[in-house]
Amino acid sequence: MSLLSDLVNLDLSDTTEKIIAEYIWIGGSGMDLRSKARVMCDTYTPAGDPIPTNKRCNAAKIFSHPEVVAEVPWYRLVHANSKLFKFNPGPYYCGIGADKAFGRDIVDSHYKACLYAGINISGINGEVMPGQWEFQVGPSVGISAGDELWVARYILERITEIAGVVLSFDPKPIQGDWNGAGAHTNYSTKSMRNDGGYELIKKAIEKLGLKHKEHIAAYGEGNERRLTGRHETADINTFLWGVANRGASIRVGRDTEKAGKGYFEDRRPASNMDPYVVTSMIAETTLLWKP
Template identity: 80%
Template sequence: MALKILMSFLLNWKLLLMMIFLISRIGGSGLDMRSKARTLSGPVSDSRKLPKWNYDGSSTGQAPGDDSEVILYPQAVFKDPFRRGNNILVMCDAYTPGGGPIPTNKRFNAAKIFSHPDVAAEVPWYGIEQEYTLLRKDVNWPLGWPVGGFPGPQGPYYCGVGADKAFGRDIVDAHYKACLYAGINISGINGEVMPGQWEFQVGPAVGISAGDEIWVARYILERITEIAGVVVSFDPKPIPGDWNGAGAHTNYSTKSMREDGGIDVIKKAIEKLGLRHKEHISAYGEGNERRLTGHHETADINTFSWGVANRGASVRVGRDTEKDGKGYFEDRRPASNMDPYVVTSMIAETTILWKP
């Protein structure tokens, strides 16, 4: 009875907890998200009405110990699927006390690109396919795999059903529901080619919101796997050998691409991406050379290519886009550990702003 009373109190309390989490290469890895909680006096749904806050940057590798204060600027608000009620998750980026973005704040530059009048006029849409691998915490080996051994060859696992094919579905479904509750525009999930590997899709999302939503969805996934006692890996090639890697395929379109005759705009944009292939690859995630080998549904990292319905190309154009003469294309190069602020803004900058 006492436990029921306590749970009722926890689910119905009036104070608001604001969960703030930090990104932008915290600790230097680019993925080790951090969070802290704060109590406010009442409900807030507008990030502009939230107070700035600070944290110890010397403990995250972002500031020296003798000048360690880093300032948090609230940027985007989501419902908290863990505390529920009026509680919220807040996406923040980080600044020096003087007001300048710290070097690892990738959102700042992305916001400048997306606020450019030429980019804003094109209303860029993104759909990001985030792949990840679930690992057993005690042995750091994929969920469902024999300890120290391997399952049967790839083939039956992609979108598979059954205890011998789908490992971790309870975690994946919990994440799906939590993202929907939070207000993230999560559009689907599926089991991936390598057993123990899964994917969720976010989008279509406009401009910088795509980066915000992917980071918050990753955070929620980390929290759920924490509860489950499982580790989530965004390594682009967690298991070497004849196993698929993990990517973050980025689907993209602009207003001009979505209108009649958009296929010509798409082809010009792809041509620009090819001219800046090396620059994009260098910004598309760490360890991507282990994934982009020309095998396992990837293009070779050193060669740019595109094709219709070709999953072995750098950029894929869908059959519907070709048939309709307008639509979107998919950049298949980004690794699963890419920074979505960097990738989305770089695609917009190259295809809209850059003049070869």
């Protein structure tokens, strides 16, 4: 674990004009990451068409639309992931102590490495299942949210590789009375963040409800095993929203309701979702779609 220790103690104050570039790309399954020297980029066929797994291309078109650009969409992606251990249910959420927190050295190393790489990582915490952790990326504007989450995933894969630990983005890695793993997506537009924005938030949520099936189909493979109506989820076939309701499809915070402006949280995306698809789809439905 000495390499992990080196990452935890990484000095973020040093600067250098030299960089190591490594190409990172999303493999054929849409979830496997590969690399050969570090740069995240779009991928195209020799004819110039985006390859099937290049979801960034369409997302970039949506985020470059004038109506979307004008609203400066903010995202904060709350990404759960699991390091696989076997334990009984217990007080693991935000837990501390050797009997509750498993893999903290990995999580702390990941946080430091993301900061060093310039990722806008903004938080970490232990989740409900032992060995399950969450990190947050954002607030990020538009396409940057997808870019940053994919690179943060890559960094996490490399760190768990060093640690010899199996990493899972499966939305329900352990069956039974356990929470699944989601990628809750916090979202707001410029108008929602301004006075009177709560009314626009409610209109946006109404639009998302009308396209619930389309969003569910794009929100991650195997999500039906997670969205059961239990373990702080809404049933996959039902759309509902509420204030401070963790069992809803869309949750609005109490502070947003009280202030009359702010953001909302789409709790439906699975931990294996493609952030380019999810973020651009939310923007397209709420800003460009005219029902």
